[in-house]
Amino acid sequence: MAAVPKIVSSLLLLCVSTFSVANSNQQGTLSFDIDHQVTTKHKATINGSKINYTVSTGTQPLWDDEGHPIASLHYTYYKKDKVKDIAKRPLLISFNGGPGSASVWMHIAYTGPRVLKIDDEGYPLQPYGLKDNPYSVLDTTDIVFVNPVNTGYSRVLPDKQGKMPSKDFQKKRFFGVNADVKYLATWLNTFINRHDRALSPKFLIGESYGTTRVAGLAHELQNQQWMYLNGVILVSPTDIGIKRDGPVKAANRLPYFAATAWYHNALNDQLQDKDLLEVLEEVETYTLNTYLPALAKGAMISSEEKQAVITQVSKYSGLTERFVAQNNLDIPTSAFWKELLRDREVTLGRLDSRYLGIDKRVAGDIPDYWPELTSWLHSFTPAINHYFRQELNYKTDIKYNMFGPVRPWDRTKNTVGERLRLAMAQNPYLHVMVQSGYYDGATNYFDGKYNLWHLDPSGKMKDRLSFKGYRSGHMMYLRYEDLRLSNEDLRNFIIQALPQASEAAKY
Structure with a gap:
């Protein structure tokens, strides 16, 4: 790639809203190159084959309409070496969520060629660090991990006068559902053209809030940048703007409750003796056919029907009938995390309910902290900092923001699900897959299924929609x-979404 003139900006660390989630009363400056790339060469054995690959990590600016850089985004780009025809080589563009989360989680734990040193169930081990990922999809697709503004090493830049822009300006330009999608689409267009990937099949993958991001990006890239995609992968999806309030929201929790209770051996012997998927099939059927209609009746439900539902929900959730009745059949997830194993005096993780926590008091209605998140930060934080400096030779004194300051986040006019539907309708090549963990209590898997069912009410594109579930969490x-399993499902999705040479984009 031809070198772009370097622009070095002095960044004000005093501004909490721009640089650090921690408060500081000391003023200082740091300089970093906002348009710079470091390249390293590597080898790996992936999916049984030895491959050589190049990693390019660095910063690329985002410019305003007058050509002034207003932000610089950090990325890490993995490219397989000696590819004969790059036009046939897919590119996977990866985002995490938050909003405000760096693209660290999937980078060094899911699709990248290097992953955390953790035990087989995902718990941290010391010494911290990374190991080869034999299941990475790098054998099938190149990958770029992108850090949105204020996450990772990405930052808002000073204005022409050298002053940091106001919070209002930053919110309007970067920190909202639609602002996020708009600027990232512009940035991606520059990245794609700089790296000569215009002809490559392109896929977006996002996790958690990242699913809101990529759902919106699919439409924005297609309709504003004229960049058409082959696939979108929604990992542990949010609601993506598809409403599921009231009885639907309450009912959709029950399959997750059942999965978690099954994992912790909190169900009766009849259910515990069954395989998890057999239990979930039963609970999902009950949820749709009985529990949801009962919740919809509200106070008008008969005493007999209400008691029958209380008994069955208790059976499937592992909670007592008294607790279900006290919550009027509508059980908050926060109460479930505290109540299910109260007799064992432990709480459940929110993002992954296999993880257990210890509270100051057994009493109460919400856990003191999230044990899964603290567990993950144990290993992710030192690993990503070491990885960039020691393995990728990217050295900077800018703090790597695992979670960056991006709030308040503007969530108004969130119609990304409808925009994703429209993008699919406009583009016959576009496929969508959801990946969810059964023990995820933050974005539960049954909500993910609900998203797919209601993404295209016509049912005319359901052959391009798929769901994959896993025996783990977020x-x-x-x-x-x-x-x-998840990498294999992703690999197959990418391969199957690639059209045949003679397959035109038409209905």
């Missing part, structure tokens, strides 16, 4: 067996 790939 970041299902942390469990070693699911690292293999």
Whole structure:
């Protein structure tokens, strides 16, 4: 790639809203190159084959309409060496969520060629560090991990006068559902053309809030940048703007409750003796056919029907009938995390309910902290900092923001699900896959299924929609067996979404 003139900006570390989630009363400056790339060469054995690959990591600016750089985004680009025809080589563009989360989680735990040193169930081990990922999809697709503004090493830049822009300006330009999609599409267009990937089949993958991001990007790239995609992967999806309030929201929790209770041996012997998927099939059927209609009746439900539902929900959730009744059949997830194993005096993780926590008091209605998140930060934080400096030779004194300051986030006019539907309708090549962990209580798997059912009410595109579930949580790939399964599902999705040479984009 031809070198772009370097622009070095002095960044004000004093501004909490721009640089650090921690408060500081000391003023200082750091300079970093906002348009710079470091390249290294590597080898790996992936999916049984030895491959050589190049990693390019660095910063690329985002410019305003007058050509002034207003932000610089950090990326890490993995490219397989000696590819004869790059036009046939897919490119996977990866985002995490938050909003405000760096693209670290899937980078060094899911699709990248290097992953965390953790045990087979995903718990941290010392010494911290990385190991080769034998299941990475790099054998099938090149990958770029992108850090949105204020995450990772990405930053808002000073204006022409050298002053940091106001919070209002930053929110309007970067920190909202639609602002996020708009600027990232512009940035991606520059990246694609700089790296000569205009002809390559392109896929977006996003996790958690990243699913809101990529759902919106699919439409924005197609309709504003004229960049058409082959696939979108939604990992542990948010609602993507598809409403599921009231009885639907309450009912959709029950299959997740059942999965978690099954994992912790909190169900009766009849259910515990069954395989998880057999239990979930039964609970899903009950949820749709009985539980949801009962919740919809509200106070008008008969006493007999209500008691029958209380008994069955208790059976499937592992909670007592008294607790279900006290919540009027509508059980908050926060209450479930505290109540299910209260007799064992432990709480459940929110993002992955296999993880257990210890509270100051057994009493109460919400856990003191999220044990899964603290567990993950144990290993991810030192690993990513070491990886960039020591393995990728990217050295900077800018702090790597695992979670960056991006709030308040503007969530108004969130119609990304409808925009994704429209993008699929406009583009016969575009496929969508959902990947969810059964033990995820933040974005539960049954909500993910609901998204697919209601993404295209016509049902005319359902052959391009698919769902994959895993016996783990929000970041299902942390469990070693699911690292293999989820990458294999992703690999197959990418391959199957590539059209045949004679297959035109038409209905």
